[in-house]
Each structure stands twice: as C-alpha cells, then as structure tokens.
Amino acid sequence: MTPAMLLWLALTYAQIALAAAGCLATVRMIIGPRAQDRVLALDGLYITTMLLFVVTGMRLGTPFLFEAALVIAVAGFVATVSLAKFLLRGEVIE
C-alpha cells in the first residue's frame, strides 16, 4: 500500500464519515423534538461542513477551500448564538 493510496483511503473514509455525521445531524434537525435540539443539530452540521471543506481541500489538493473553513470556524457560531439567544431571551438583540 503506497502512501498515496493510504492517504486516498483515509480521506475518502473521512469524507464518508463526515457525510454520515451530517445526515445524522439533519435527522435530529428535522425530527426535533425541541427547538434546542434543532439548534444544536445545526451547529453540528456547521462543524461537519467545516471539516468537509478541509478534507475536500486536501483531496482536491487545493488551498482555496481553506478560507471557507476559516469563516465557519471563526464566524459560524454567530448563527448558533443568535438562535440560542432567541430561544433563551425571546429577542436576539435587546
């Protein structure tokens, strides 16, 4: 098994595993039952997407997907925070 083959296998596995995680998060997002569950699931989906960006970038061998991952990492939580605050306080900005 060449290193390249190994890398390919690992990356493919990682991709599929992440996609599976995304699917599971979506199931939770759709069935709920509580709103809090959905928000958490969305946050999970965001993290999964970020990792998928990184992994895909590695597979395609391009550095250009890094920014997208960076944006989710730095700013992606803002969406979650605002959703959470809405649930907690009923208003996003007071």
Next chain:
Amino acid sequence: MIQENLLLTLALLPFVAALATTTLSAQAHGAAAWVSGLLLAAGLAILGILHGPIAAGQVLHSTIRWVPSLGLNLTFRIDAFVWLFVTLVLGIAILVLIYARYYLSKNDPVPRFYAFLMLFTGAMMGMLLSGNILMLVVFWELTSILSFLLIGYWHQGQAARDGARMALIVTGLGGLCLLVAMLLLGKIVGSYDLDRVLDSGDLVRNHPLYPAVLTLFLLGCFTKSAQMPFHFWLPGAMAAPTPVSAFLHSATMVKAGVFLLVRFSPVLGQTEMWFFAVTGTGMATLLLGALIALFRHDLKGLLAYSTISHLGLITALAGIGSSGAILAAIFHIVNHAIFKASLFMAAGIIDHETGTRDMRRLSGLMRFMPVTGSLAIVASASMAGVPLLNGFLSKEMFFAEAADWHNGTWLDNSLPWIATLAGVFAVAYSLRFIATVFFGPPPVDLPHQPHEPPAWMRRPVEALVLLCLIVGMLPGLTLGPTLNQAAQAILGPDLPYKNIAIWHGVNLPLIMSLVALAGGVALYALFGTRIAAGPEGPPLMHHFRAQKLFERLILLLTWKWPRSLYQFIGTERLQPQLRLVVLVALTVATVTLWGVLHPAAEALSTPLNPAFAAMWLVGGSCAVGAAWMAKYHRFAALVLLGGAGAVTCLTFAWLSAPDLAVTQLLVEIVTTALLLLGLRWLPKRREEIAEDKLRPARVRRARDLLLALIAGVGLATLAFVMMTYPLVPSVGDWFLRNAYKEGGGTNVVNVILVDFRAFDTFGEITVLAVVAVTVYALLRRFRPDPESLALPEPQDAVAQKSLAETLLVPAVIMRWMFPVLLVLAAYLFFRGHDLPGGGFSAGVTLSIAFLLQYLAHDVRWVEARLTVLPIRWIGIGLLISGLTGVGAFVLGYPFLTAHAQYVELPLVGQVPAATALLFDTGVFALVVGATVLMLIAIAHQSLRMARLRERDAPQPEKEAA
C-alpha cells in the same frame, strides 16, 4: 468663427442668467432683474452684430458634436425669421423683467422666479435656434416643463397648481406627439438636420407616412398654441403671476406652436390635408375664441381667450401658406406679441392697484390712472384692428388673404365671412374691456383705492404702446425689410419684396375692416349690459366647459379607471401575487424553451462521490423540511434553512467556486440573524385555524404544491441541462485569460467585479445603499402588531435574570472575538484581488463583528462604547467608489478604468496596489454600512418597545422590584 461663437454665446446667455440669479438672496429683486436684464441686453447686442450677414440672406450655423452616432448634434442655426423671433423674445423678456421687478411683492422668493423665467427664455430661444429637429423637440419639452413651474409659481393656490398641471399635461402630451412626428420625419428624410428637412418638402409630402407625420406634428403645434379643442389650458394658465402671463401669451410658449407651423409650412404644407386641418382649426379657434372672450368677466380671462383667437388667426394664415399669408403670419406674430404683452401688463397694473380683475366691479378708472388708461386704450385699439395701429395692418393683410386667395373649396369660400364675423367679436370685446374698465361711474367697494403704478412699472407698457404706434404708422420703414427677409428665409430667396403700406385704396379688405369695426361697436352697444349681467360664457356654451371636461377625463384616467382595474385584477394578498409571478415565469420559460432545449449529446459529468451525494441529501431534506415547517414552526424552518444554506456553500466549493462559498457563508450567517430579528415581530401562531381543514383550503394547497413542483422540476432540469453542456468558448474564457494581464489580479471573480464590470458593481452597491436607507426609513414608522408588543415568553421564564447574568461567559468570549473578526475581515479584504475574498465578504465579516457585540450585550451597552454611523459608512463608501471611477477621467481614461501595479512597502514587501483595491474599499465600506444599518434598524425596535413599556407600566415593575 466669430459669428459661430457669438451664436453659441447667444444661446447660452439666458442659462448663465438663470445660474447667476439662483445664487442671489431671496429678497434681491433689483439685483436679479439687473443681472438678467443686462445679460439679455447683451443677447440683443449680439443679435445686432449678427444682423448684417443675416439681412444679406445668410444662414449662420454653429455645431457642437453631441451624440454623432445617433445623428444628434447640438446645432444652432439662425436665419432672418429666427433672428426676428429671437429679437422679439429677448426684447419682451427684458420688458417683462422690468415689469416683474415692481409687480412681485417683497415676499415672493426671487431666485426661483428669475431663474425659472431665464431658463424658460433660454429654452424658448434654444427651440428657435435649433438646427436639429430632435434638439428642437428637447427644447420644446423644456418650455413645457418650465412653463409648468412658472404657472405654478404661487403654488400655495389651488388654481395655480391645477392650471400648471393642466398646461403640463396638454403641452407635454403634444410634445410627445411632436417627438414621434420628428422621428418619422427624420426617417423619411434620412437626417435630423433642420436644413435637410426643410429642403425635402416633396419627398415628405409624397411619402405614405405623410398623413401620420402631419397629424402628430399638428397635435404638437395645436396643443402648444392653444388651438381648439386644446385651448383650455391657456385660460387656466392665467393663475401665473402677470409678468409670466404677459410673456407666455405674447412672445413665447404659445408662439412656439405657430413658429413651428410657419417654419414647416414649406415642408408639410401646400396640400389639401394641410389646408383643411390647419386653416380649419385656425378659423374655428379664431371665431370661437373671440366669441368666448366677449363673455368673460375676468380681465385676464378676456385677454387669454383673445390670445387664443389671435393664435387661430396666425394658424389660419399658416394653413393658407401663400407668400402673402406667411408674411402676414409673421407680421401678426410680432404685432400680437407687442400689443398683448402691453395689455397683460396693463391688466396686471389694474389688478395690482385695485385688487380685482372682475370687469363687473371695475369702472371709471380713467379718473384714477389716466396714463395707464390711455396706454391700454391704444393697445386694445390695436387688438381690435383700428387703423393707424400695428394690429390693423396685419389684420388687414389677413383679410386680404382670406378674400383674395382661392383654392375653390368650401372652407376657402367661407373664409371672408368667418374672418369678418370674428373681427366683429374682436372689436366688441376690445371695446368692452375699455368701456367697462376705464369709463363709466367711479368704482365702488374696491379692495384698494386705485392710483397710478410706480413709473417704472408703466415704462414697459409705454415702450410697447409706442411700438404699436410707430409700426402702425410707418410699417414700410420699420418692420417692412425685416419681415420680408424673414419670409424669404422661410419660402426661399426668390420671393418678391412685398411692400407693407397703410393705404391700399378702398378695396375689399378695407371694407371688411370697416364692417367689423361698425359691427363690433353696434354689438357692444346693443348687448353690452346683458353680457355683463349674464353668465361667464356665450349663451348655451357656458354649460360646456372644456376645462371641466378635461378635469373629468383626468379623474377618470388617473383615478377611477385604474382603481376599478385594480379592484378587478389586483390583489393585496401575497399568496395570489406569488402564484401569479411563478405562473408567468413558468409560462414564459415554457414558451421560450419548448422544443429548443435538448440534453447535451455528450453530457459532461463528474464521478459519483458518496460523501457529496449524502450531503446533497442533507441539503435537499433541509430545504423540503424548511418548506414543510414554514407554516407553523417558523423557528424550525429557519434552522433548517441554515442547514440548506451550509450545504449550498459546500456545493459551491465542490464545484470549484471557493470565492462564492466564502461570500455565501457569510451572507448565510447575517441572514439568519436578520430573519431572527424579524421573527420576533411576527404575530404569534394561532393553534388551530378552522378553515384550514376545509375543502377549499386543501384544494388550494394541492394546487400550489403542484405549481411549486412543476416550477422546481423545470428549473432543476434547466440548470442540469445547461451545466452538462460541453464547454464552449465564451466571454468567461476571455476573463480567465486577461484577469491578471489587464486587471492585475488572479482572483478572476474579484477582478470582474471591481475592474471589468466595475460599472455594474457600482450600480449594484448604489442599489444596496438605496435598499438599506429604505429599510431604515420604513422601520422608523414601523408599529408592530399589538399582540407581539408584550415581552416574549421565554424572557419571562428565565426568572427575570438580567442579560449580563445569563450570558456572562459567552459575552466575554464574544467580546474577545471582535478583534479576531476584524483581522479576518482585513485578511479577506487585502487578499481579495488575488485569492478568495474581496470587499464584499470583508464588509459582511465586519458587520458580523458588530452584530456579535449587539448579541453579547444589550443595545445601550454597545452604543455607549461603540458608535457606528452606518449612513456615513454608506456615503463614504459610495464616494470612494465614485471618486476612484472619476479619477480615471482625470487621467484621461473612461470612467472606472482601473490601474494595477505593485508597490514596495517597508517590512511587508511587495504588495499589489491596483486602483481596483480603492474601489473595493468603497464596496467594503458601503456593505458594512448597509448591513449594520438594517441590523440596527430592526434591533432598535426592541429598544423602543422597551422604552414604551417602561413609560406605560411603571407600577408593575416597581412591584416586581
């Protein structure tokens, strides 16, 4: 060369005067009149210099290239006819200025009046001097617009507003007809150059489009010159200040129509159609105008209808079109301008000094203002056509044409009779004006005690009346040569010189004049008292007012019909609107693409990737779930929408658009926050809606579902087919090849946005700015539904803990994220030109940074520490982008040409510094401003509601405390 420049200067002078008067203070009556008057006098001097070559039969031109590809040049052209007309306009404009200086009260704003008046003069002169028929229409429309502004000068009064609007609608519509006529003429002749058009008479008359051109052309002229049945706007226009009326009714505006008729009579005239349309309308207007004028009780009303009648006379002469008729038409244009201007000014003096214009109240004014009275008597004698005055001469020439010229039609045979009858009425109304106002017992119960006006207010009238006398007695010495030159300019240089004399012996025209004089005096003597006691209008006809009809028509067209149409086909509900939009899009797409769209023979495809497929499944189910939840569970729908958005961004990245992915991700985040902010103000969900279970609702939903499915599947198919097509060379390749070479950047998307298509981007950011300001403006007046006013439920539930307590740790982290996000924004911004990023994404990132602070703390906390002035960000952004574009102008390149180079910075090293980066800075600032403005506008709603709650219910809070 000198003459060309003089001509251009002449055309520009009134506009310079307008500009100068706008800078004056609101009370500077004298200064404004002096400045404008001197500039116009300079115009007269230029005309004096130009007189030599023009009297020799030359036509002077001066051209500035404007839109050569459309055949549109700024060509000014002056011949003897135009020279005479411009002199008339300038002369009367100066007299009107002197008069207005004393007529306007101290409280009337100066700059507006004089600037409008000068602009109007400029537009009128531009119309006269135009050497290009399209340019002529532009100036023509300008006179319509400016007359609207002038008539509505005292816009506090209902009559002024109505009159101005009516004048604008009628003359503006006529102007549109004229534009079409000129476009057709240009097509027929093959040029928009006035000289070429004037030389192509035979070509135009034999063209199959001739009737259409003629109809549209005449509509334009008749509306402007207040010919029946479009005459009604002119009496309405007397709501204008009297100087304006004097100007509009004498030398300008209404004369524009007859100017064009006379000017184009060699091109469009000499046909039976022209004769019947023009002379017929003219004679009808002449007769009816004179008849109605006799029955008006309002001084200015009488004069307005008299103007209509005299315009009818000129129109009839233009319709006859013989050399004598054209000469008479020009002569009467001049004469009418002179005596009508003086009469309007006299009427204005009477109104000014007595406070009323009602002839039934005025009487015996000769005792109080003998000089004005004498002047008015001479002027109205000229209007009536009394011998030894100028009005008599041109009227005599008209009678001569009516009697001597023949083409054998019934209209031609009746011309002398109609002319004489109209002459009778003209004498009667002139007599009525003089007899009731100046003679008889002294007036009783006038608003002011009448007296003579200031001397300078009377000077213009004196000058004009003097002209009436001189021209009337020495026509051959004064105006004779000029008139003949003008007629030659219209009909060709071969025209024989025609001597204008007072005495031709006892002939038919003289007998007609005498009959008219005697008939008029007899008519007034017999019916004078009954007319004064009767209604304001001829018997039977006073029930039938064109003005009222017009008002009713406008009401019908702009209010009743649109409303009933709206009630019939319109709806205020969103669902049917959306349904219609989708249906229309679907129909159009189907019709366009049916039978055209084929799947590619060799479809492009990418190998199946299970992970990607799974994520698409995620995105699809999120989207469907969002739609499913949207009705009852808005919050869940919003969460699902976030999921769908994330997968969309992933897809962008996968399909090699990382730039788009970054931007879209940032937009997703801001959108979620924005929607949540809005969600708070939506009314609460109702648990059960009974009708929802009923059959119609079910049917409706099923239908909508079907529609949505068809549209969705159609769009997906379309996208699929397009994306699987083999790549063809397109403009995209050019962008890819040239992005670095031409734009200095390797991020092609960004280079396209800020360089190749920077103008589009500039437009788009402007729209964004407009949208942001609109949202802000709309939300200022936002009053939420009462049921969503109360504190939201969960907030009550968290045991009244304060925000700082609830979010202590997260708030600290969020505060610390502020600098991190700033760095991210800077990072995205500076690398944008070469790598994914750019001004837009950086702007959104920065607004996320601000948003985060608002999330972590309450509005008051944030705004005590951090002042964001979104409107300034927007303004500065627009300014930077615009100036970058203008900068290219300064260096001699077209708007928004970018320049790219690398500069060496200490420590940092080589940095790309395209001017596009500067443009991008503008985009960045604008995006920050717009996004933050919208966020804050919604966020402040909560603040306001909180304030309201505090104010309305202080007791419960104290109890709670």
